[in-house]
Amino acid sequence: MIFRLVFENVRHRPIRTMLSVLLIAVPVTLILALIGLSNGFLEDSRKRSAGVGADILFKAPGGSLMTFSTGALPQKIVDLLKTEPHVVQATGTLVQPIGGFDSINGIDLAEFGKMSGGFTYAEGHGFQTPDDVLIDTWYAQQRKVHAGGKINLLNRDWHVAGIVEPGKLAHLFAPLASMQDILGSTGKVSQVFLKLDDPKNADAVVAALKVKYADYGIWSISEMQALISVDSIPLLKNFINVILGIGVIIGFAVVSLSMYMAVLQRTREIGILKSMGATKSFIMSLIMAEAFCLGFGGTIVGILMSYVAKAAMHAVAPASLPQAIVYTWWPIAGGVAMGAALLGAVYPGMMAVRQDPIEALAHE
Amino acid sequence: MPDPIIKVRDLWKAYQSGRVSVQALRGVNLDVPLGEFLSIVGPSGSGKSTLFHIVGGMTPPTSGEVIVGGRNLSAVGDSGRTELRRTTVGFVFQKFNLLPNLTARDNIRTALHISGQATDVFEKDFLDILALLGIAGRLDHKPSEMSGGEQQRVAIARALATHPAILLADEPTGNLDTANSLAVLKLLRDLNERLGQTILMITHNNEAAQYADRIVHMRDGVIVETSTPAGRQALGPVV
Ligand SMILES: Nc1ncnc2c1ncn2[C@@H]1O[C@H](COP(=O)(O)OP(=O)(O)OP(=O)(O)O)[C@@H](O)[C@H]1O
Ligand SMILES: [Mg+2]
Numbered sequence: 128m129i130f131r132l133v134f135e136n137v138r139h140r141p142i143r144t145m146l147s148v149l150l151i152a153v154p155v156t157l158i159l160a161l162i163g164l165s166n167g168f169l170e171d172s173r174k175r176s177a178g179v180g181a182d183i184l185f186k187a188p189g190g191s192l193m194t195f196s197t198g199a200l201p202q203k204i205v206d207l208l209k210t211e212p213h214v215v216q217a218t219g220t221l222v223q224p225i226g227g228f229d230s231i232n233g234i235d236l237a238e239f240g241k242m243s244g245g246f247t248y249a250e251g252h253g254f255q256t257p258d259d260v261l262i263d264t265w266y267a268q269q270r271k272v273h274a275g276g277k278i279n280l281l282n283r284d285w286h287v288a289g290i291v292e293p294g295k296l297a298h299l300f301a302p303l304a305s306m307q308d309i310l311g312s313t314g315k316v317s318q319v320f321l322k323l324d325d326p327k328n329a330d331a332v333v334a335a336l337k338v339k340y341a342d343y344g345i346w347s348i349s350e351m352q353a354l355i356s357v358d359s360i361p362l363l364k365n366f367i368n369v370i371l372g373i374g375v376i377i378g379f380a381v382v383s384l385s386m387y388m389a390v391l392q393r394t395r396e397i398g399i400l401k402s403m404g405a406t407k408s409f410i411m412s413l414i415m416a417e418a419f420c421l422g423f424g425g426t427i428v429g430i431l432m433s434y435v436a437k438a439a440m441h442a443v444a445p446a447s448l449p450q451a452i453v454y455t456w457w458p459i460a461g462g463v464a465m466g467a468a469l470l471g472a473v474y475p476g477m478m479a480v481r482q483d484p485i486e487a488l489a490h491e
Numbered sequence: 492m493p494d495p496i497i498k499v500r501d502l503w504k505a506y507q508s509g510r511v512s513v514q515a516l517r518g519v520n521l522d523v524p525l526g527e528f529l530s531i532v533g534p535s536g537s538g539k540s541t542l543f544h545i546v547g548g549m550t551p552p553t554s555g556e557v558i559v560g561g562r563n564l565s566a567v568g569d570s571g572r573t574e575l576r577r578t579t580v581g582f583v584f585q586k587f588n589l590l591p592n593l594t595a596r597d598n599i600r601t602a603l604h605i606s607g608q609a610t611d612v613f614e615k616d617f618l619d620i621l622a623l624l625g626i627a628g629r630l631d632h633k634p635s636e637m638s639g640g641e642q643q644r645v646a647i648a649r650a651l652a653t654h655p656a657i658l659l660a661d662e663p664t665g666n667l668d669t670a671n672s673l674a675v676l677k678l679l680r681d682l683n684e685r686l687g688q689t690i691l692m693i694t695h696n697n698e699a700a701q702y703a704d705r706i707v708h709m710r711d712g713v714i715v716e717t718s719t720p721a722g723r724q725a726l727g728p729v730v
Contacts, residue, residue: 135592403601403606406570
């Protein structure tokens with residue numbers, strides 16, 4: 128019966144209900160889109176780092192996983208690392224972020240190809256001139272270019288030599304020598320990828336390298352994969368907490384206001400229920416049940432809107448913003464919305480409970 | 492003689508509106524035996540509704556003794572009054588006061604739910620009441636789809652659904668035309684005669700008052716006179 132009362136109340140104020148649900152849905156969508164973006168981005172970088180075909184990543188002293196210090200290593204170190212036990216291949220890349228989540232990677236195409244199994248060309252071919260770049264199909268779609276076209280990066284025009292299937296290290300590649308020239312990093316690289324005779328030796332080789340190259344950033348690729356998570360990026364975690372907080376505040380405020388108005392509008396009905404002997408807890412549960420419905424509706428709509436957000440992101444920037452749908456966050460985002468909604472209904476509920484039945488019935 | 496279902500002794504009620512205190516009742520004494528149909532008449536502001544609100548547990552008495560269905564209302568708190576409304580009295584108002592979003596059936600079911608009774612099927616004796624009220628075919632309509640007379644009959648049905656010992660009707664015909672007023676009055680009489688329902692009815696209408704067994708007259712917060720309806724016999728046999 129409570130359900131019936133609540134359902135009819137919700138149904139008889141469709142505009143109020145829809146607006147409340149929509150407003151509660153906004154933070155739910157925000158949370159899910161943000162989590163989806165982080166996870167999508169991390170998942171994507173995990174895939175791309177695996178696509179390199181390396182077993183170990185080697186960075187300059189103090190280098191961290193998620194940051195790049197351009198040209199921090201002398202290129203000579205690549206040859207030195209090649210002589211280490213179990214190492215069968217080594218290739219250095221020079222990374223230059225270009226805004227957003229993208230970066231250009233200067234590579235030695237032959238070496239990189241050998242390690243990763245080579246690019247699959249959707250269009251065009253490999254580097255032929257120093258002005259050539261390779262881009263993956265996502266980035267091509269985002270920038271709307273084809274092989275043979277021009278693309279402006281780092282304030283210069285590049286010739287798109289080829290378009291490759293995605294999944295190998297990055298979305299954009301240029302010849303290592305050209306990048307070293309442009310960045311003034313002659314003879315330098317940002318990171319070195321090592322391929323071993325057997326991936327099983329990765330941990331042992333990392334340990335040995337750490338002794339020899341103390342302070343350098345050295346990770347096995349499998350270790351690095353595990354480290355690429357939301358928790359490894361402290362700023363992101365804080366940001367997510369802020370968005371969660373905003374979600375609580377919006378949900379609370381929306382439901383407070385909505386239920387406050389509902390209680391005022393239904394003063395007389397509350398009086399009627401009281402005249403029939405409705406207890407305080409009955410009145411309170413009506414208000415709470417309605418808030419729960421608004422919160423639940425907001426959660427559902429929020430989840431649906433996160434799919435819309437995903438589609439919109441994909442249409443705008445397919446390469447930069449791969450948004451994942453993270454089911455495990457549905458209950459979290461929903462819990463935040465519904466917790467806030469219930470909290471928001473407490474004061475209006477108290478107001479309804481305290482209503483004097485005679486005055487409530489006299490209300491027009 | 493058994494204890495009256497309602498016993499009121501030297502009942503005073505003061506309302507505080509702003510800084511002035513209004514004495515709505517100034518020493519009311521009243522006994523209502525079980526099964527009586529009582530009319531209360533009197534000029535506007537004489538305290539009729541106030542008396543109902545106290546007897547029905549909507550507001551506490553200021554002083555005096557009020558015992559309803561064995562419950563001393565001077566001694567119980569808010570929850571005791573809620574309990575009284577839930578179990579012992581049923582209200583019928585001039586403005587019908589149906590829940591506007593719910594059908595007649597759901598209005599009745601809400602009352603049943605609040606009193607903790609099953610709401611899925613109506614009991615046989617309640618179906619008889621619905622038949623008597625003539626609204627059995629209107630149960631799936633909402634208040635806005637019903638005439639005033641129908642709404643008031645649904646309100647009566649809702650008030651009686653939980654088998655309250657006392658039905659309190661505050662000007663039940665005040666918003667009805669002559670024909671519907673008559674129908675409702677006859678129904679109240681029928682309910683009283685056939686089911687022995689105790690009914691207290693406030694009315695401004697002298698003819699309406701005649702449907703009761705007894706009429707009390709109020710003025711300035713006290714009962715000034717008690718009378719027996721003149722044409723009582725002419726309305727039909729009182730068993
Ligand atoms: N909630 C209230 N607050 C303040 N004063 C009130 C309140 N309820 C009633 N009164 C006052 O108490 C007195 C009695 O009112 P009551 O409603 O009992 O009269 P009544 O006999 O029912 O009148 P009517 O025939 O107009 O319905 C009036 O002076 C009224 O203004
Ligand atoms: Mg009155």
